[in-house]
Amino acid sequence: MSDTSDKLEALRQRIDQLDSDVLRLISERASCAQEVARAKLADDASAVFYRPEREAQVLRRIMELNDGPLDDEEMARLFREIMSACLALEQPVKVAYLGPEGTFTQQAALKHFGESAVSLPMAAIDEVFREVEAGAVNYGVVPVENSTEGVVNHTLDTFMESSINICGEVVLRIHHHLLVSENTRRDKVSRVYSHPQSFAQCRKWLDAHFPHAERVPVASNAEAAKLVKTEWHSAAIAGDMAAKLYGLERVAEKIEDRPDNSTRFLIIGSQDVPMSGDDKTSLVVAMRNQPGALHDLLEPFHRHQVDMTRLETRPSRTGVWNYVFFIDFKGHYAEPHVAAMLEEVRLRAADLRVLGSYPKGVM
Numbered sequence: 475m476s477d478t479s480d481k482l483e484a485l486r487q488r489i490d491q492l493d494s495d496v497l498r499l500i501s502e503r504a505s506c507a508q509e510v511a512r513a514k515l516a517d518d519a520s521a522v523f524y525r526p527e528r529e530a531q532v533l534r535r536i537m538e539l540n541d542g543p544l545d546d547e548e549m550a551r552l553f554r555e556i557m558s559a560c561l562a563l564e565q566p567v568k569v570a571y572l573g574p575e576g577t578f579t580q581q582a583a584l585k586h587f588g589e590s591a592v593s594l595p596m597a598a599i600d601e602v603f604r605e606v607e608a609g610a611v612n613y614g615v616v617p618v619e620n621s622t623e624g625v626v627n628h629t630l631d632t633f634m635e636s637s638i639n640i641c642g643e644v645v646l647r648i649h650h651h652l653l654v655s656e657n658t659r660r661d662k663v664s665r666v667y668s669h670p671q672s673f674a675q676c677r678k679w680l681d682a683h684f685p686h687a688e689r690v691p692v693a694s695n696a697e698a699a700k701l702v703k704t705e706w707h708s709a710a711i712a713g714d715m716a717a718k719l720y721g722l723e724r725v726a727e728k729i730e731d732r733p734d735n736s737t738r739f740l741i742i743g744s745q746d747v748p749m750s751g752d753d754k755t756s757l758v759v760a761m762r763n764q765p766g767a768l769h770d771l772l773e774p775f776h777r778h779q780v781d782m783t784r785l786e787t788r789p790s791r792t793g794v795w796n797y798v799f800f801i802d803f804k805g806h807y808a809e810p811h812v813a814a815m816l817e818e819v820r821l822r823a824a825d826l827r828v829l830g831s832y833p834k835g836v837m
């Protein structure tokens with residue numbers, strides 16, 4: 475045998491040994507999770523098994539401990555799947571997302587809950603809320619803002635009519651590809667299908683490369699991918715999941731105009747999430763229609779040194795010219811300085827609802 479094959483043989487033996495160790499340790503961890511489940515049940519027959527704050531702490535700790543050669547995100551992704559499988563042993567988690575299959579929202583659901591979660595596509599954002607409210611699923615995943623295109627108004631508006639909480643957030647880097655079926659050649663593309671937001675995110679690239687192609691907006695990127703599967707001379711703008719699901723070819727990859735294009739999704743549920751150590755809170759506040767109302771709302775944030783990360787205004791659905799504010803800030807409602815600030819804002823507001831405190835997105 476050559477030196478190289480001797481070396482390969484030795485390395486593979488070492489890998490086999492390490493795999494046995496990893497296998498034993500993962501099984502030990504899974505048994506521990508089963509014990510955790512028994513302890514939770516002994517304490518409370520209707521115990522909640524999924525613990526977003528604990529999951530965030532586990533993943534943050536792994537990323538801190540990691541010294542490579544795998545990068546932090548990759549390592550967190552592996553542990554995400556281990557935890558997902560452990561949670562499924564305790565109780566399989568059911569998640570509704572804005573479908574159809576192959577959307578970025580499904581990708582976000584998988585990134586957050588891992589592959590062991592059961593995910594169910596819904597046709598509209600309000601349907602995701604309804605399924606969670608009815609208890610048909612444990613959690614829901616809906617898009618809330620894109621770094622290029624801004625807020626998803628429909629999601630914010632639905633919170634006004636719902637008592638659902640926010641239990642988490644997940645941020646996804648959005649990469650769009652130009653996809654065709656195997657029968658279509660790049661120089662023959664005369665029509666492009668996509669979701670209006672995706673067209674907006676790839677406008678400059680399309681103007682430069684396909685200025686004469688007709689742009690046809692459809693309900694989702696996955697819908698666009700499905701259409702071109704059976705249509706010649708047409709292309710879809712969609713992401714990895716849709717490309718894989720419909721077996722499409724990539725004419726061009728990562729065609730989004732901004733390389734940092736990302737979308738934030740919310741995890742909704744009925745759970746109240748304890749502090750994780752790095753949390754955010756979302757609020758909806760209605761102010762009285764009078765001069766200085768916005769100043770009155772913002773002043774306690776400044777005085778208590780609470781860092782606001784987002785402020786959105788939406789027309790209230792209850793009266794003409796009345797507005798409500800959606801506010802995100804750093805911190806958990808149970809932290810004393812946050813609680814004090816919230817109490818002051820509550821006294822000044824016509825109405826205030828804490829939509830939830832939840833761990834800042836980890837991966």
Ligand SMILES: O=C(O)C(=O)C[C@]1(C(=O)O)C=C[C@@H](O)C=C1
Nearest residue numbers: 507510524525528529557560561
């Ligand atoms: O710590 C817990 O409460 C567990 O149930 C264990 C565990 C894990 O595998 O680490 C599993 C599921 C929870 O969502 C959080 C963590």
